[in-house]
Amino acid sequence: MTNAFSIDLEDWYHGIELPYSSWSQYERRLEVGHYKILELLDKYSVKATFFTLGWIADHYPDLIKEITSLGHELGSHSYSHEKVYNQSRDVFRQEIRRTKKTIEDLTGQKVISHRSPFFSITDKSLWALEILAQEGYEIDCSLSRIKTWRYGIDNCPDTIFNISEYDITEFPTTTFQIFNKNLNMGGAYFRIFPYSYTARGIKDRQQSGQYNMFYVHPWEYDPDHPKAKMEWKAKLTHYSRLKKMYPNTEQLFKDFDFGTVSAVIEDFKKQNKSIPHVSIEDLKD
Numbered sequence: 291m292t293n294a295f296s297i298d299l300e301d302w303y304h305g306i307e308l309p310y311s312s313w314s315q316y317e318r319r320l321e322v323g324h325y326k327i328l329e330l331l332d333k334y335s336v337k338a339t340f341f342t343l344g345w346i347a348d349h350y351p352d353l354i355k356e357i358t359s360l361g362h363e364l365g366s367h368s369y370s371h372e373k374v375y376n377q378s379r380d381v382f383r384q385e386i387r388r389t390k391k392t393i394e395d396l397t398g399q400k401v402i403s404h405r406s407p408f409f410s411i412t413d414k415s416l417w418a419l420e421i422l423a424q425e426g427y428e429i430d431c432s433l434s435r436i437k438t439w440r441y442g443i444d445n446c447p448d449t450i451f452n453i454s455e456y457d458i459t460e461f462p463t464t465t466f467q468i469f470n471k472n473l474n475m476g477g478a479y480f481r482i483f484p485y486s487y488t489a490r491g492i493k494d495r496q497q498s499g500q501y502n503m504f505y506v507h508p509w510e511y512d513p514d515h516p517k518a519k520m521e522w523k524a525k526l527t528h529y530s531r532l533k534k535m536y537p538n539t540e541q542l543f544k545d546f547d548f549g550t551v552s553a554v555i556e557d558f559k560k561q562n563k564s565i566p567h568v569s570i571e572d573l574k575d
């Protein structure tokens with residue numbers, strides 16, 4: 291098992307920069323996309339990792355319990371979907387602590403993994419990794435080697451690795467090259483570019499023994515969700531080719547095997563006698 295399937299469990303208005311204080315005014319549609327993903331996961335017997343907002347866990351407790359009862363893994367996606375580099379250390383700590391406790395109280399299962407909103411652990415917020423370890427998280431999936439206006443760390447290794455200073459394993463986004471373009475595996479990259487690009491990326495990487503992190507969001511499976519006023523850059527990635535998401539994911543499940551983040555890391559540890567260690571200094575720009 292070399293491919294992890296991860297879902298950032300959030301509604302359409304969380305996936306764009308709309309303030310927390312305004313969330314109550316938007317139409318809630320989480321279940322529309324969420325149940326389409328569950329349908330596909332069930333049809334192809336795939337177990338996945340759902341990184342949920344603490345806010346979602348508070349507002350949809352039965353949906354969270356159902357994810358666990360279906361055998362999927364739950365992780366934290368923060369509480370309020372604020373970018374880490376816009377938060378103080380104390381607020382970051384309170385959010386990941388609150389989300390972990392909320393999920394654990396609902397499911398009775400330990401939460402060990404985390405992904406920050408918008409992959410926002412960057413050069414400016416590497417301090418977050420220490421706090422994650424202190425708060426009992428063992429896995430982080432918040433780093434991206436590709437740099438965009440929202441995220442990215444140039445020096446992020448393209449593999450699963452341990453952070454030398456803290457007891458935490460990092461599973462960054464997977465980057466692949468096609469026609470001299472660097473793409474991430476999942477999300478808008480999966481919708482905007484042809485399916486064959488991602489399929490080729492996975493195939494090539496699998497052949498050379500590399501592990502892959504794939505990510506999606508429920509709102510990507512709900513093409514009819516409302517159009518909010520937002521920055522053009524966000525609009526471009528948020529609404530592009532949403533109708534492709536369901537059929538492309540179905541094809542992905544036909545072509546490749548996927549599992550939870552934890553299961554894939556376990557497999558990596560079994561296959562590779564030693565897990566690479568990377569220090570915080572090495573990650574800095």
Ligand SMILES: [Zn+2]
Pocket residue numbers: 298300304305367371406407408
């Ligand atoms: Zn998110």
